[in-house]
Amino acid sequence: MKITPQNIQNFNNNLRYEDPHEIISFAVELAEQPLVTTSFGPFSAALLYAVTSSRPDVKVIWCDTGYNTDDTYHHANSLIERLHLNIEIFTPKYTTAYLDNTLGRPDIGNPKHKVFSEKVKLEPFRRALEKHRPDVWFTNLRKGQTAFRDELDILSFTSEGILKVSPFYYFDDQEMTAYLDQHALPMESNYFDPVKALEKRECGIHL
Numbered sequence: 001m002k003i004t005p006q007n008i009q010n011f012n013n014n015l016r017y018e019d020p021h022e023i024i025s026f027a028v029e030l031a032e033q034p035l036v037t038t039s040f041g042p043f044s045a046a047l048l049y050a051v052t053s054s055r056p057d058v059k060v061i062w063c064d065t066g067y068n069t070d071d072t073y074h075h076a077n078s079l080i081e082r083l084h085l086n087i088e089i090f091t092p093k094y095t096t097a098y099l100d101n102t103l104g105r106p107d108i109g110n111p112k113h114k115v116f117s118e119k120v121k122l123e124p125f126r127r128a129l130e131k132h133r134p135d136v137w138f139t140n141l142r143k144g145q146t147a148f149r150d151e152l153d154i155l156s157f158t159s160e161g162i163l164k165v166s167p168f169y170y171f172d173d174q175e176m177t178a179y180l181d182q183h184a185l186p187m188e189s190n191y192f193d194p195v196k197a198l199e200k201r202e203c204g205i206h207l
Helices: 008-015 020-030 044-054 070-082 096-102 112-132 173-182
Strands: 034-038 059-063 086-090 136-138 155-157 163-165
Touching: 008 020, 008 155, 020 044, 020 136, 020 163, 034 044, 034 112, 044 070, 044 173, 059 112, 086 112, 096 112
Parallel strands: 034 059, 034 136, 059 086, 136 163
Antiparallel strands: 155 163
């Protein structure tokens, strides 16, 4: 059973109304080097719990920008311990203090924001992919988050040919909250991404 750009829509049609756990189980069977990325944002526990329920040893990647809130770090450490995450943290090559001194924290209208994004998130993320070379990448992308994500589906391919799997793609916030409640999972809303900046804007790693 091989998913290709030519037949991926058929698979998406078949998975459209499947439970996230069924989607993950299906994708895990196809994977040789699966990987999960997380930002430890508000609904991060849902994906981490669902994937590790199927594949406890799956590699979890966190690109920590260094600009997260104290609440996010507490949330991350709590989930790492509770779910026994096989996590690897990738950080910028520059300290937060150095970046603040040389670039500041430019908003998206500032020409320096592109350089800031590259140093803080994109370079660490590429480093993670180059090290682990996944064939299946589990993400928490959902329809309605951004215009770009509205064009995707449960299954999609990156430009490098990695199969991206978004098990909660058709869940809205209310359904995500219900899932967290059902499994007694925490949600942390005090979250900040200095690269994404705006709620409906992409941070860059999924483009």
